[in-house]
Amino acid sequence: MKRYWHIIKSILLYVILTGATVLMSFPLFWMISSSLKTLQETNSPGIVWVPDNPTLEAYIAIFQNQNFLRAYFNSVFYVTLALAGTLISIAAVAYAFSRIEWPGRNIVFFLMLSTMMIPRRR
Amino acid sequence: MAFYLPVILGFNTAVLLCWRLMLNTGTGIINQIIRSVSNAFPFLGYINRGLIYIQEVITAFFLGINTGQFNLLSRVIEAGFPIENRVPLWVQSPLWTKMSVILLMVWGCGTMMLIFLAGLNNIPRELHEAAEVDGATGWQRFWRISFPLLTPYIFYNLVVGLISSLQIFEPIFVLYRDNQPIVSSTISLVYYLWQKSFSHFEIGYGSAISWIVLVIIMIVTVIQFRLQDRWVTYDVY
Numbered sequence: 001m002k003r004y005w006h007i008i009k010s011i012l013l014y015v016i017l018t019g020a021t022v023l024m025s026f027p028l029f030w031m032i033s034s035s036l037k038t039l040q041e042t043n044s045p046g047i048v049w050v051p052d053n054p055t056l057e058a059y060i061a062i063f064q065n066q067n068f069l070r071a072y073f074n075s076v077f078y079v080t081l082a083l084a085g086t087l088i089s090i091a092a093v094a095y096a097f098s099r100i101e102w103p104g105r106n107i108v109f110f111l112m113l114s115t116m117m118i119p120r121r122r
Numbered sequence: 123m124a125f126y127l128p129v130i131l132g133f134n135t136a137v138l139l140c141w142r143l144m145l146n147t148g149t150g151i152i153n154q155i156i157r158s159v160s161n162a163f164p165f166l167g168y169i170n171r172g173l174i175y176i177q178e179v180i181t182a183f184f185l186g187i188n189t190g191q192f193n194l195l196s197r198v199i200e201a202g203f204p205i206e207n208r209v210p211l212w213v214q215s216p217l218w219t220k221m222s223v224i225l226l227m228v229w230g231c232g233t234m235m236l237i238f239l240a241g242l243n244n245i246p247r248e249l250h251e252a253a254e255v256d257g258a259t260g261w262q263r264f265w266r267i268s269f270p271l272l273t274p275y276i277f278y279n280l281v282v283g284l285i286s287s288l289q290i291f292e293p294i295f296v297l298y299r300d301n302q303p304i305v306s307s308t309i310s311l312v313y314y315l316w317q318k319s320f321s322h323f324e325i326g327y328g329s330a331i332s333w334i335v336l337v338i339i340m341i342v343t344v345i346q347f348r349l350q351d352r353w354v355t356y357d358v359y
Contacts (some may be wrong), residue, residue: 027140045148
């Protein structure tokens with residue numbers, strides 16, 4: 001019995017971890033499989049794990065939609081400019097905080113830290 | 123790996139919409155799984171109904187404390203033990219709204235898990251080896267070595283998690299988008315702020331709320347920082 005205890009323990013561990021993994025990744029699986037379903041299958045009672053005849057209609061419709069392309073371009077634009085701006089300002093501010101001694105440095109640093117204490121999102 | 127997926131996807135709208143679809147009472151996948159499992163195994167069906175009953179009674183009780191009237195509680199108790207084939211009424215019933223939001227937030231636990239992973243990797247292996255040589259059991263090794271060395275990470279997660287939970291907005295906004303007028307049991311502090319200032323256009327009231335939110339968060343954070351000396355260990359050597 002003692003010899004098998006290690007095996008039993010590792011099997012149990014793997015079962016629990018696999019279950020947790022399935023649970024955590026299930027919404028993503030469901031998202032992908034729902035995106036391949038037709039509208040009838042999405043709203044149908046009864047579980048449709050994998051669509052019978054998967055269609056790419058939804059994806060085709062997205063890429064033919066002018067609004068989507070416009071929104072995508074806007075996102076890219078925002079990200080690029082925001083990233084460039086933050087990178088430049090972050091370097092300057094970090095240099096000012098770490099290398100230059102100036103009056104009121106600690107107060108300003110604490111103010112900056114207090115903006116970090118209130119995250120907008122996780 | 124799967125646990126880090128919520129880190130990447132976070133609370134983005136696509137994931138929230140997927141959850142909304144999954145939590146649908148009639149055709150949602152979660153309820154369908156619950157239904158089929160309870161049909162296949164009557165024992166699990168009893169457990170499911172018992173859990174539904176407990177959840178509804180507790181929520182009705184606390185809603186009653188909030189409003190001062192226990193109509194809902196007496197109605198739930200009058201209805202008695204849930205009938206067969208009962209499923210949770212995730213987003214549609216005021217008794218289940220908090221549970222749906224909690225489910226979503228629990229799913230997004232990957233960020234904290236990453237921090238704990240880093241903390242666990244930071245614990246020197248020699249400490250565990252030495253304890254093992256001295257004949258410490260796994261339980262002892264956890265409480266005497268791992269847990270004290272993890273307390274800074276627990277503290278960080280506690281602070282950041284409390285702040286972000288007090289500011290919860292997106293899940294409620296996406297999940298209850300269509301339930302208009304929104305049930306009052308779903309409204310969080312920040313949602314109330316948004317509702318007041320951007321749909322009723324009482325901007326002054328909204329800004330007052332946002333300052334109060336800031337003060338509440340500040341007080342909670344300060345209390346946590348004051349109490350950290352009692353249980354957080356920073357230096358071991």
